[in-house]
Amino acid sequence: MSTRNEPLLVAPDWGTDALAVVDLTAPEAPEVRFTTVGRNPRAVAVSTDGTRAYVVDHDDETLSVVDLTAPEHPVLPPVPTGKGPCGVVAGLVDDQICVASADGKVEVFDKEGRGGQALTVGTGPCALAAAPGGGARRVCVISETDAKVSVVDVGRAGAPSVSASVSVPGVTRAAAVAPGGRFAYVASRGEGTADGRVTVLDLDADGAAVGDPVPVGAEPRALAIGPTGDRLGVANYGSASVSVAPVDPDSGRVGTPDTVPAGAHPVAVAFAPDGEVIHVVSQTSGLLTAVRTDTLDHMVVPLGGVPAGVVFGPDGHHSYVTDQATGRLTVVRAAPRKSASIPAGEGSKPVDVAVSPDGTWAYAADSASHKVAVLDLGGLAPLAPVPLGATHQPWGVAVAPDLGFACATSPDSSHLLVLSPAQGSELTANGEVTVTPVQLASGARPYGVAVTPDSRYAVTADSGTATVSFVDPKGGTHTIDAEVVGCQEPTGAALSGDGRTLYVSDFASTPEGQQGGQIAMLQRTERGEWQQQGVIDATTGHLSGPHELALSPDELRLYVANYQNGTVSVLNRDAVGAEWGHEMTVTKSPTPLKRPNGLALSPDGTTLYVSNNTSSHGTVEVFDVSTAPAVHQRTIQIVIRPDPQLAVNVGLALSPDGHYLYAADAERWKQGAGALGTVYGIQLAAGGDQMETVATAPAARTDRPGALVCRDDRTLYVVNQGRKESPDPREACLAVITLDASRLGVESTESRPLDKDDLPYAAAISADGTLCVANFTSRTVSVFGSKVTPVPVGEPGASQPWDVAVTADGAYAYVTDRTADSLRCVRLSDHHVTSLDVGRDPMGVACAPGGPRAYVANHGSDSISVIGPDDASPGTPKVIDTWEHPRVIKPEALSVSADGAWLFVTTENSGDLLMLDARTGTPRFTVPAGERLTGSAPHPQSAKHLVYLADEAGAAVSVVDTTTLAPLDTTTPLGLDVRQAVGMPTTN
Structure with a gap:
């Protein structure tokens, strides 16, 4: 048997005597194809397998059978019917179909429109209803003229019969049969009251009424049963409302309806395939009302025009509404749902x-x-x-x-x-x-x-x-405790590239010129905890008041600025993890270094930059350390001090690419209150012997800076010691300076707090961004690393x-x-x-x-x-x-x-x-x-x-x-009457 593989919507197009076949593969942009049928098509139905569409042609008195499996949707030879056919229903036992005509007759045909069997029912049949889902054994025929509901039994193919005829005063065309086919629900205008009624008929008991008629709103024009048979929805034309009622699928009884307001003159109602939402269209007000069946939440959206009917697509996320005045099909998104x-x-x-x-x-x-x-x-x-x-x-x-x-x-x-x-x-x-x-x-x-x-x-x-x-x-951010650091006066720090090994210099004051101090070596465990792995003592390292440190890229050399004796100790080892030993001492002659505390090492490890405190200047001395002994190459001036007796203790930092050198001066030799300190910089390749000002207090958030590091080529971290003494105390902080494109100017700055009671000294940063600050007063190290703040x-x-x-x-x-x-x-x-x-x-x-x-x-x-x-x-x-x-x-x-x-x-x-x-x-x-x-x-x-x-x-x-809920801009010009439309899912 041929099948189709796309979801479709079919409806009679009374404006052009055609069947409109709407392809819903793209539900928000449906494609429409028209197939010519007989004159004045009134209604349509589809076979259970979705391969045939049936259209009753009122003026030609024929039934058109359309093949939906073929690309052009051809029409089979027309089938004669009774006078003025007005209704058709399919999906009956053995794929039979039933056609109602104005002459008081119904005819039952097989799937291809053959073997018509005519039966007489009430005067002027106007609507048909059968159980959805295929295999329906009974058809309810609504005869509005004589207020009767005839029950046609089609349980045996080729032998239909009228099994019951039930009087329902004021019956309207609004009728539906519940899933399973046992109960029919028929709306009527009611007698002696403004309210309408819904009568429940038990089709297994020859149409006997189930309980009393249930009151709904005035002039019910359309009726629908939820897909599982547990809800009823009725569009009340005369009272601008929709009645929603629970239904017991086993007994057929309808509970007390709730009334939900709708726009004036509602004429059509449809349930979404999952039964959670009802859409109601109102004819003269041009509105669509969406109602949740469980909560009765409702929302109204204007459509305009004169909407005539509504039907959901098989995906349940869209409904389709026709406009009687313009003949357009409007796609409406459904309301929210699981x-x-x-x-x-x-x-x-x-x-x-x-x-x-x-x-x-x-x-x-x-x-x-x-x-x-x-x-x-x-x-x-x-x-x-x-x-x-x-x-x-x-x-x-x-x-x-x-x-x-x-x-x-x-x-x-x-x-x-x-x-x-x-x-x-x-x-x-x-x-x-x-x-x-x-x-x-x-x-x-x-x-x-x-x-x-x-x-x-x-x-x-x-x-x-x-x-x-x-x-x-x-x-x-966390702190390595003093007990772990094991230093008396931490002043310098260096980190391995992976941030797991930390070297801390311990100044450990001694008389000037004498050996003293140590370097503590700390290791970070997999759990993020720090443990001391040993020390490099003063004798081994030739140390004398060690200050800042620099670690070579291969981590086999460690440089130590000896503040007390004006030298730099170079320590080396054969492999990472091996013991450290003294390789050489870097000094300058004939004028020796004085109080060096800042160090920086080029990315290739061959050039060492050392801060120096001369008689009139703060300088940077540049050494080639690729050979032993080291060779002095040049002097770069940082700042001129007015009083030779005041020290200029300068921290140094080199950009990761090695192109720019920066220095931080705390300016303790200046007088006056308020923040002090300047950051200097120089582009090394440009030559010159004088650094220029990059950032200065107070605008740049520098306040007695003691050290600095380069986070990257555009970011400086500056360690500010602040001021502890009165009358103008200021707390320590870390300034984050973002450099501009020149890398010698400031784009932006921000400040991060450090321990307000401490005196932070040097800082170090690893390749993974871990920053360590040695704290002189508390004998701790602050780590801006992988811990918790x-x-x-x-x-x-x-x-x-x-x-x-x-x-x-x-x-x-x-x-x-x-x-x-x-x-x-x-x-x-x-x-x-x-x-x-x-x-x-x-x-x-x-x-x-x-x-x-x-x-x-x-x-x-x-x-x-x-x-x-x-x-x-x-x-x-x-x-x-x-x-x-x-x-x-x-x-x-x-x-x-x-x-x-x-x-x-x-x-x-x-x-x-x-x-x-x-x-x-x-x-x-x-x-x-x-x-x-x-x-x-x-x-x-x-x-x-x-x-x-x-x-x-x-x-x-x-x-x-x-x-x-919202109508889409997509509209399709049709002349169809979607009150008789059928939506079909894909068949397999």
Whole structure:
């Protein structure tokens, strides 16, 4: 048997005496082909297998049979019918079809229109109805003239009979037969009342009425039964409404209808294929009303013109409406609905979901099975999960925008699990992933997690310690304790390229000119902890007040500036890991170096730059260290000092490409209050013997700079010691200077706090970006590396941080505090915390795209707080509104659509997704999407109209199509009457 393989919509085109065959392969842009049939086609039906269309030609008194399998849709020879045929139904037993004619007769034909069997029914039959789905054994014939419903039995092919004739006063053409074929529902105008009625007939009992007629609205014009037989929808022409009622499929009884307002004069009603939505079109008002069958939420969209009918396409996401005045077919997007579920694994309890930036895959935190589920969003299928270890039960999950890492919180173990791809690659749905547990503070119990827009930090809300933790897989902040460093006066530092070996110089004051001090060697373990591996003592290293250090690119040479005796010690070893020994001493003659403390080494390891304190200048002495002894090459002047008795202690840094040299002078020889300090620079290849000013206090955030390093060729880190003494004390800080294109000027600066009670000295940076600062006073080393920076946002016991979101501009992390009824606003630039009073027990928080706007779910007060900019204090947030609505009950989690138009809300122990207008807070849709919804994540592309929801009780991630009701611009000029149209899915 021939079949077709595309979804179609067919309808009679009374304007051109044709059958319109609409190809719905591209549902938003349907293609139409016309096939000429007889004159004045009135109705159409389609065979069960979708290969034949049947059109009754009223004026020609014929039946046209159209072959839908052939490309041109040819018409078979016309079949004579009774006088004025007006209705046809197909899908009967053995593919029979039934035709009704105005002369009071019906005829039953086989699939090809042969073997007509005529039967007499009531006067003026006007409509036919049979059970959907094929194999219908009975046909209900509506005769409006004599108010009768005739039941035609077609259970035996070739032997039809009239099994019953039932009087229904005021009967209209609105009738339908439920799936299964037992019960028929017939609308009537009613007698002695303005209300209409729906009568239920039991076709297995010769059309006996089931209970009393059910009252609906005035003048019911159209009636539809839901695809599973459990809902009834009636378009009430006279009362501008649609009646929606529950139906018991077993008994056929109709429950009490609910009345939903519609536009004036509704004339057609249709259920979506999944039964969740009803579309009703209103003739004189030109409106379409969409009604959710479960909640009765409804929304109206104007279509214009004079809409005559509506039918859904087989995908359920679009309906098609004809305009009686213009003959146009309008495509209408359906209202939001659950479209799929992706299983997360047997026994799983997904509580949060994060979507990849391109929207092709997602991670779901599975709290029951110690894993992160991986989901293919294109194929709507699970992939191989990522195991996290038996001690880790994930809760929150997030993916970095640059796909450099993902992370999941583990509240019970107080860890953040970092999921990293292979070195140099990005996360993919099925790529190899390494899981690294990062220990947060004991008892932190992190729940919510977010990643900053620059993919630098994962931010966790620590419910147990009243903190927000900033975790940077590529470099965070922590301190190596004095006991581990083992130095009396740390002044210098050097790092291996991989950031795992740290050398710290210990000045250990001795009389000038005498040996003294040491170099501590520290190693970082796989867990990120530091351990001392030994020391290089003064004798071995020929040390005398060691200050800054420089490590050669091959890590086989270590240079030490000896501040006390004016030399540089060069240490060497045969291989990485071998013992260090003294190779040579670098000095200058006939005028020796004086108080050298700054060192820099060229990228090839052949040129050494040493700061020098001459009688009238601060200089840089340049040595060729490729030979022994080293050879002095040139002198570069930094600054002229007015008093030869005052030292100029200069830190040095060389750009990674070796082209620019920078120096930092604390300017302690200057008088006056306020910040002091200047950063100098020189382009080495340009020659010259004088550095020029690059940045100076106070504009450049330099304040007694003691050292500097080059993060890259355009970024300087400057260690500022500040001022401890009165009357003008200032705290130490780290200045981050971004250079302009010349690399000798400043583009921008920012400041990051250092320990306010310490005296930071030299700094070192590794190839992976780990920055270390030696702290003279506390005898510690601050490491801006791969550890955690906790920021207190409340008081332990009195605060319970729960969820976290980061603003699109990266300015703030917003953290809900359930116990304190506050939103904690952490400014990312300096970790300054402000608090905003919101509702009771705030749980979820979500940021809108493109700005500071955010939303807070107040679980205890059934409300949503709206966060926006404070006009009185630019750049700071405040509560600008509070939304309350009867549908917002115990909200828990929030997310915002990619275009910022919709706020998605999940509520306690609910399987419904609540969609709010993100501008006004007005609830627009309630979408049943699972059993117990928790976290949600919208598709990153707003055109996709999808949101993914973790269904904790349903062991799945639900997919909701959030497309809102709207007519498309695509219209097709027809003359069809879609009240008789039929939509067909693809056949196999």
